[in-house]
Amino acid sequence: MTRTPTLPAPGDAPLTFAPEVSEARAEGRPVVALESTILTHGMPWPDNLACAKAVEEDVRAGGAVPATIAVEGGRIRVGLPPEDLERLARAEGVAKLSRADLAACLVTGGLGATTVAATMIAARLAGIAVFATGGIGGVHRGAADSFDISADLAELAQTPVTVVSAGAKAILDLPKTFELLESLGVPVIAVGQEAIPAFWSRDAGLRAPLRMDDPATIAAAHRMRGRLGLPGGQLVLNPLPSEAEIPRAEMEAHVVAAQAAAEAAGVRGKAVTPFLLSHIRAATQGRAQVANVALVRANARLAAAIAAALAAGPA
Ligand code: PSU
Numbered sequence: 505m506t507r508t509p510t511l512p513a514p515g516d517a518p519l520t521f522a523p524e525v526s527e528a529r530a531e532g533r534p535v536v537a538l539e540s541t542i543l544t545h546g547m548p549w550p551d552n553l554a555c556a557k558a559v560e561e562d563v564r565a566g567g568a569v570p571a572t573i574a575v576e577g578g579r580i581r582v583g584l585p586p587e588d589l590e591r592l593a594r595a596e597g598v599a600k601l602s603r604a605d606l607a608a609c610l611v612t613g614g615l616g617a618t619t620v621a622a623t624m625i626a627a628r629l630a631g632i633a634v635f636a637t638g639g640i641g642g643v644h645r646g647a648a649d650s651f652d653i654s655a656d657l658a659e660l661a662q663t664p665v666t667v668v669s670a671g672a673k674a675i676l677d678l679p680k681t682f683e684l685l686e687s688l689g690v691p692v693i694a695v696g697q698e699a700i701p702a703f704w705s706r707d708a709g710l711r712a713p714l715r716m717d718d719p720a721t722i723a724a725a726h727r728m729r730g731r732l733g734l735p736g737g738q739l740v741l742n743p744l745p746s747e748a749e750i751p752r753a754e755m756e757a758h759v760v761a762a763q764a765a766a767e768a769a770g771v772r773g774k775a776v777t778p779f780l781l782s783h784i785r786a787a788t789q790g791r792a793q794v795a796n797v798a799l800v801r802a803n804a805r806l807a808a809a810i811a812a813a814l815a816a817g818p819a
């Protein structure tokens with residue numbers, strides 16, 4: 505009887521590792537995956553490069569090796585040397601890759617940035633258990649009509665990577681997003697507080713189903729899910745630092761205005777999230793951007809601590 509393979513044979517996936525990432529893997533040292541859509545579609549040049557560099561430094565300061573993921577020349581790149589990171593940050597018209605587009609971009613040899621969903625797939629293939637991002641995608645406002653629900657949610661339900669975020673982006677319908685995560689059986693874990701954070705703000709007005717304040721506990725829960733044979737990852741919610749927070753009431757007005765502008769302009773599909781983020785960045789005179797950088801950096805530091813706890817093995 506043949507079994508359908510759920511994991512590709514070693515060496516079969518088109519992965520190209522940066523030297524420092526392959527060394528860390530070979531020695532069992534902690535590695536943190538980082539996405540690239542936040543660079544190409546989430547922030548403007550040159551803030552995007554400054555953010556990417558700072559985030560990589562935060563991972564290193566936490567004792568782990570950063571592996572920024574992107575697709576180029578028919579390969580999934582796992583770790584980008586500085587010149588490649590800069591080229592990606594400057595590039596125009598880069599494809600935004602989710603689960604549906606990853607294979608197509610690889611076979612056509614195009615340049616692609618990975619979303620949360622595609623980065624999770626790549627991280628799993630590369631043997632990287634922990635991934636830091638800003639905010640995940642989720643259920644869009646008006647989804648009852650548009651059916652716009654990010655593929656990030658389904659990915660969390662099936663790919664065993666622990667994703668460190670500041671919540672789902674507050675442009676979304678947060679109650680519906682967290683309801684759907686519950687239906688999908690994704691552990692949603694708040695760190696340091698009971699409340700679910702709302703990306704630019706620390707409190708979405710919703711209570712998190714789980715709370716773990718210690719990176720070692722989050723690492724142990726990741727390991728335990730593997731022992732139980734459960735597919736899917738964990739979503740860690742790390743509220744951004746207080747000094748960078750923009751109050752939820754203030755952000756809500758910007759989100760409503762951005763949403764109306766997107767509808768008036770007929771924006772659809774993959775373009776929705778980048779449109780809303782860019783509208784809000786302008787409406788807040790860049791304060792949303794400052795908060796976005798602060799939250800990704802905080803997530804990188806926490807992810808490094810979780811990866812270090814995983815690498816250290818069971819207590
Ligand atoms: N976090 C940010 N900015 C971003 C994103 C995350 O701070 O731009 C990206 C991630 O790559 C996420 C994507 O997967 O937005 C969600 O896009 P969509 O809603 O189209 O699935």
Ligand code: MN
Binds near residue numbers: 653654655774
């Ligand atoms: Mn969408």
